[in-house]
Amino acid sequence: MTIYHLLAHLVVILHAAYCTFVVAGMLLIVIGIFRRWQWIRNFWFRLAHLIAMVIVGIEAGFGWVCPLTDLEKYFMAQAGEQSYGGDFLAHWAESLLYWDFPPWVFNVIHISFALLVVGVFVVAPPRWPGKRMVNGK
Numbered sequence: 001m002t003i004y005h006l007l008a009h010l011v012v013i014l015h016a017a018y019c020t021f022v023v024a025g026m027l028l029i030v031i032g033i034f035r036r037w038q039w040i041r042n043f044w045f046r047l048a049h050l051i052a053m054v055i056v057g058i059e060a061g062f063g064w065v066c067p068l069t070d071l072e073k074y075f076m077a078q079a080g081e082q083s084y085g086g087d088f089l090a091h092w093a094e095s096l097l098y099w100d101f102p103p104w105v106f107n108v109i110h111i112s113f114a115l116l117v118v119g120v121f122v123v124a125p126p127r128w129p130g131k132r133m134v135n136g137k
Contacts, residue, residue, distance in 0.1 A: 004079035046126035057114025
């Protein structure tokens with residue numbers, strides 16, 4: 001295994017962690033709203049989550065390939081390996097779940113999810129830093 005193989009694998013791990021943060025974060029936020037978990041109102045967590053998903057939504061809206069996908073493909077090419085076509089999520093969704101959708105479907109999913117994250121940010125806003133809770137709110 002070359003350093004480029006290692007770097008490509010590290011980028012895949014980072015990419016998977018990013019995706020997990022966005023999807024699991026959204027799930028926990030929605031559950032937390034109904035269960036009245038106060039930690040889901042943490043400003044820095046919510047801001048990081050919002051920014052992470054808005055970046056994905058913008059990439060999808062403009063049809064841009066994720067920089068992490070490009071970086072992984074670059075490292076695989078440097079290692080002399082064949083890389084996959086398309087984007088990271090489409091590749092893994094097809095590989096893991098056997099989805100055979102055209103690329104535009106994934107763009108719609110990305111943009112819709114970004115709008116959902118923005119909507120939840122507005123409907124159940126985070127607690128601003130320095131603002132104290134009063135009566136559990």
